[in-house]
Amino acid sequence: MHRTYQSGAAKRRKAAEEKQMISKLPKLTKYFSSPTVRESAAPIPTDSAAPIPTDSDKELQLPPSPVAQEDATPSTSTDTAAPTVLRRDCKELQQPQTGDLQETHQTKMSTTQLFINQPWKNGLSFNNEKNEKLADRVQEIAVRELKEDEKTREQCLSQLREWIKQNKDIENCITDDSFLLRFLRVKKYSLHLSQQMILKYLNLRKCFNHIFAxxxxxxxxxxxxxxxxxxxxxxxxxxxxxxxxxxxxxxxxxxxxxxxxxxxxxxxxxxxxxxxxxxxxxxxxxxxxxxxxxxxxxxxxxxxxxxxxxxxxxxxxxxxxxxxxxxxxxxxxxxxxxxxxxxxxxxxxxxxxxxxxxxxxxxxxxxxxxxxxxxxxxxxxxxxxxxxxxxxxxxxxxxxYDKMNLLSDEGIIRRKTKIDQDNLSGSFRKLDFD
The missing domain is CATH 3.40.525.10 (CRAL-TRIO lipid binding domain)
Incomplete structure (x- = not known):
């Protein structure tokens, strides 16, 4: 699910609920007591799935079973037929919107705003003005730096899923939006480069299984x-x-x-x-x-x-x-x-x-x-x-993630560099430290 904005009434209702929750969090509210932080930090919402620790907590609430659950990876529908010819580069985007994003609150450094993170929220919601400004800023970065818009995002996701489906070297690859978008975004929606990074990522997990498993x-x-x-x-x-x-x-x-x-x-x-x-x-x-x-x-x-x-x-x-x-x-x-x-x-x-x-x-x-x-x-x-x-x-x-596998690395395009050609062997133990 991508970012959606709530109505004014819904925002006010949600903000009131979170204000009530914050009043019950004595351990964290002290960090919003100073003028500097209170002006710049957004409150922390919580839910029962991931409780915020309080002074009375003896230990963390931990999820059950170390075994990955079947529903841990949300399924994504791929019913929409993919284009016959896949684009190699999805970069047809609108120009970044103009306009200055003004800082509304000053902190210790005039160029910095602090926003407490909200990681335990399953969905993305922005329940006050400060978080809306941060959300707008993130959206602006997506357009300006990544050349991302709705049309490009959906088109590239569809084509990337179809490529994974047809690639015989890839086994059990996660194909939900969140997983695939991380590759598209880091490669600025170049479909070919995103495909290569997926192959390299799966190969990295395979070659260093003792680390990634x-x-x-x-x-x-x-x-x-x-x-x-x-x-x-x-x-x-x-x-x-x-x-x-x-x-x-x-x-x-x-x-x-x-x-x-x-x-x-x-x-x-x-x-x-x-x-x-x-x-x-x-x-x-x-x-x-x-x-x-x-x-x-x-x-x-x-x-x-x-x-x-x-x-x-x-x-x-x-x-x-x-x-x-x-x-x-x-x-x-x-x-x-x-x-x-x-x-x-x-x-x-x-x-x-x-x-x-x-x-x-x-x-x-x-x-x-x-x-x-x-x-x-x-x-x-x-x-x-x-x-x-x-x-x-x-x-x-x-x-x-352990379910994913790369059966063959033949699809990875490798580029030899001078350093790659050097014979790297031995250990840093041979170094002398003064």
């Missing part, structure tokens, strides 16, 4: 990493509507966890985020605080696996990485940073920035988006608990 956040080691705050998404959104993915490598104990645990924690985070269509459109921002990170984080990886995951991750995973902020990077990590940069596109390289202090980071990103440990208003521990509610809501959906 059973993407369950309740896996003991992954759950420990999440509880420790190794990786999570802030519940606040920036002025572009983007989620902020925060990683703190110093909380990764290499005597307890290995490289597979690390990769799984990241993939579960990213897969959960792109289940939200807004995140598919606006992309995400990454922040990594590398202060205190152990050298053993590097040496636990083989060079070949690390290089392949970095390269394939950009080419095969349907996520828009809009900003990458790296804080307090030790000198010993500079080689790995340069090596990783050499494996990705120039566009992604240009989006990565390094900072020597929190003050420098606050100059480009509002601290209100961050945990209180980094100058924000909400403690990291509470951000983690909210993030786990999102993971719980999408758990069965992620587990259902």
């Amino acid at each position: 059973q993407l369950d956040y309740l896996d003991p080691k992954v759950n420990q990493l999440l509880n420790n705050g190794y990786i999570f998404a802030s519940p606040f959104k920036d002025k572009h509507g983007r989620r902020i993915v925060i990683t703190t490598p110093r909380k990764f104990d290499t005597s307890v966890y290995n490289s597979t645990d690390m990769a799984r924690a990241h993939i579960i985070t990213y897969e959960t985020l792109i289940e939200d269509e807004d995140n598919q459109i606006v992309g995400v921002t990454h922040i990594a605080d590398v202060a205190g990170a152990s050298p053993s984080l590097i040496t636990m990886w083989s060079i070949n696996e690390f290089a392949t995951l970095v390269t394939w991750g950009e080419q095969s995973f349907p996520m828009r990485h809009k900003e990458i902020h790296i804080l307090n990077m030790p000198s010993m990590y500079k080689y790995v940073y340069d090596f990783a940069a050499s494996r990705v596109s120039q566009k992604l390289q240009d989006r990565a920035k390094t900072y020597d202090s929190e003050e420098q980071l606050h100059g480009v990103l509002d601290s209100m988006l961050l945990p209180s440990e980094y100058g924000g208003v909400m403690p990291m521990s509470e951000m983690v608990e909210l993030w786990k509610q999102e993971l719980a809501a999408k758990r069965n959906r992620l587990l259902s």
Whole structure:
């Protein structure tokens, strides 16, 4: 289902209901008490499927059964006959609408608005003026950056489903709107490039099955990493509507966890985020605080696996990485940073920035988006608990991905590069760190 706007009476009725619910949430309402946050943050609606934790909660409410449910993947009708000739590129779109989207509320940084996320809502609804402005902004980005409109979206979805149906190399691929749109959007509605990314994504899952199989956040080691705050998404959104993915490598104990645990924690985070269509459109921002990170984080990886995951991750995973902020990077990590940069596109390289202090980071990103440990208003521990509610809501959906399979990779078009031709072998253990 795509975004629909409610009538004025329905909006007011829904807003009144949510206001009543918010009054019952003492743990979270304190973050709306300061003038800055109250003016810029939208209230958090809730439902019985994914309750918001309160002070009296002893543990999270978890979904039953680690086995993927049959109804986890919504079925999509394909009764409409596909065109005889499939278009290779669906880009016939209207020009972006003109007009300035004015900021109506100022926060600590005048260019940033904060919007609390609403992940536990099954449908998309915008129940107050602030959320409507954010929804309009997301829609504007879809038109301006992705060249998306209703006609193009429906035409490309129909053609992509027909291509999957006819492709003998693809088995049990999910074909609902949300799954297919993430590929179309990241490739800006180029049908051919979207088809290639689907093949590469399925191949990535197959080649790294030890990482992608059973993407369950309740896996003991992954759950420990999440509880420790190794990786999570802030519940606040920036002025572009983007989620902020925060990683703190110093909380990764290499005597307890290995490289597979690390990769799984990241993939579960990213897969959960792109289940939200807004995140598919606006992309995400990454922040990594590398202060205190152990050298053993590097040496636990083989060079070949690390290089392949970095390269394939950009080419095969349907996520828009809009900003990458790296804080307090030790000198010993500079080689790995340069090596990783050499494996990705120039566009992604240009989006990565390094900072020597929190003050420098606050100059480009509002601290209100961050945990209180980094100058924000909400403690990291509470951000983690909210993030786990999102993971719980999408758990069965992620587990259902195991049904998909690529029988052959013959349809993937490969391009040899100089780096690809190099013989990458060995381990980072051979490196000497000063």
